[in-house]
Structures are given as C-alpha cells and as structure tokens.
Amino acid sequence: MPIQEDFSRAELEVMRRVSGLPIDELALSVASNLWRASQLFKQKLEREVLREHSLSFSSFSTLFIIWIWGPIETRDIAKSQAVSKATVTSLLITLEKHGLVKRKAAKSDKRLVLVELTSAGRTMVEWVFPKFNQGEADVAGILTEPEQLELARLLRKVVAGFQISFEEVTA
Amino acid sequence: MPIQEDFSRAELEVMRRVSGLPIDELALSVASNLWRASQLFKQKLEREVLREHSLSFSSFSTLFIIWIWGPIETRDIAKSQAVSKATVTSLLITLEKHGLVKRKAAKSDKRLVLVELTSAGRTMVEWVFPKFNQGEADVAGILTEPEQLELARLLRKVVAGFQISFEEVTA
DNA sequence: CTATTATCGTTTGAATTCAAACGTTCGATC
DNA sequence: GATCGAACGTTTGAATTCAAACGATAATAG
16 A cells, blocks of 8 residues: 555545645645654653653653763753753652652752762663664664665754754743 | 764764664664654744644644544544543543533444534634644755655655554554 | 443543743852 | 842643543443
C-alpha cells in the first residue's frame, strides 16, 4: 500500500476539507507529521523502556542532561530541554524524592542551584540509556541510513531556525 | 556558521560523552532533534497563536479534529491524536466548559459518546486555524520547498512504521 | 435466555507543564 | 554604600496527561 509514502488516509481527508481555504498544505503536512511522530516516539519509549523503571520521558531526559553536563544550573536544564524553569523545579522535586539527584547552592552566586546525580541516579542512567537508545534505533530503523541522515539534517535545520528566530524566549 | 547543518554544539558534546559506549549515534541524533523540533513547534504555536484565545495545543488539536470529522466518537479522537481516552475526556470537559463542543449519546450504542462543535466552537476553529497554519508555514519555511516535501515524506514513513509495529496500543 | 467477556467513556490519583507572582540575590548607577 | 532593576529558583493554581479501576452497555458462548 503506497499510501504511507504519499499521503496517509487521514491527511487526505484533512486536505479535502480545507481545500478552498488559503492554507499552506505542505506546511500542514510537515507540522502534523512532525507532531505525530514525536508523540508516538515518546509513548513508545515510555511504555517499552521507561515505565518499568518508574521514569517519565521528561524525568529521563532531565536525568540524561544532568549525566552529560555534570553539575548544572536549573536554568540551563530548562534551556536545554526547552521547558520552563518551573517545570524543571517540579521534575527535580520528583527526582530528588526518588533519590536520583541532589541540589546544592552555588558558592559564587547564591541565587543559583547546582544539580548533580546521586550514585543511584548515575546507575539508573547508565542502566536505562542503552535500552532507551535501542528504542531510538528501532524508530530510526524504519528509515534507511541515508534517510536517517537526511531526517536528522532537516530537523537540525528546523531547530537551528527556531534558535535564530527567538533566541531565549524561555522565561 | 555551518554548525546547524552538521551538528549542533550540544549534540557534539553528547556524542563526545557517549563515545566508547555501544550507542547508535545516528538514531540518537534523529530522536533528539525530532523531539526538540516538536517541542519548539508546540511552544511557538501556543505562545504566538493559541494563547490569546485561551487554547492549549491539545485543546486546539482536538477542536480541529472534531471540525474535520464532524460528529466523532471519543475513542476515535483518542486514536487520531495518539492520546489516551482519559486525556480526551479531560480535554472535552474543558472544551465543554468553554462552550466550544457538545456531547450527545449515540442511539445505536449507548456506550458511545458523539462529540461535535457548537457554533461558537466552529467560529473559533475557523478563526484560529488560518493563523495556526501561518505559524506552521513560518516553521516549515525554514526549509526550502523540496526539503519540506522530503521532511514530510520521511516523517510520514516513520509514523506509518509505528502504526504497522503496534496497531492499536492505545488502551 | 443466561453468563461470561469485551468495549465504551469516566473517575481517581499522581506526575508533568506553564504563566504569573514571589522572595532572594546580584549588578549597575548614582 | 544605598537604590533600582534584572535574574535566579520556587510557589501557586489550573490544565494536561496517563495507568488503573470502575460502572454501564454490547457481543459472544453455552
């Protein structure tokens, strides 16, 4: 069935109903498939990998960022995840409750909070990340390798375009 | 600066820190840029278009689906949005509170609930959708038209791959 | 026809999310 | 140094999200 390579059934129906309106149908296609792919990806990872470790997608992403960037400030977690500072505070409270991260005040600037993994947190990331990456590979594996490279390039260009347009909107 | 076309600075740092581990770095690139692009897209639309109408991204998406598919069952909204039925119930409660949708029992099957727009809901969608689509066009416009076509095709293939793999996981 | 099973939408409780408001701390200017 | 504005993380309140449990209805089996 060549429908997946061309247009999905749902997409065709949407197009039919908006035809006549001055709508950018290509942009609509890009946006709706971008959103849908990201949601399916998130759900797959939460159900198949993170659930058994009582981690949400956001919790794991935060844990991963802290693992990569060592002691890191709350505001930088927020920027790197494209979420608000309030969200990060909530996530850190949950993660701290589970003993995976610890917060400490910065010496130089008393407003700052430095976050780092506990040893339990480090163990968790190092245990879960390979399985998480396998899930990513399952999804990416739907495409050929040249297609994966091209998809990564195009998405990177979109992300870069955002950063140029707004440059620090996250309050 | 060719960094956006190649690898972002953050991506390079992540790669550096996971080098040595048996990680599929291409899949990691695809997944992280997919997630980031989708989140930035959602935030842009919520802030620049939906916020002034007191609509969340999910609320508008739901409204749009109901606009397209006329009277529709709760379970079909859930499937089309890739969210749980419980989420749809919550969204419908909010939308009903704002007078944008109405629910009625189906005659044939008393378990079903049919959802449709009120006239206020229809007015809202028809007013907001063009502006929403303009936001989509802004984002897609970061890419050339051939790139947009290719991105849509690749994402569609990924989405189709999901549907083949799981086929109705949404409980 | 009755009993079992499956499906529907909802409720419950907990986590995630954000704008707005807040107190605290830093920096800049006078 | 004192004052004003900016930036930090947190709190608050409301909406979104989901798994699990639930009652009601339908479909299937016996």
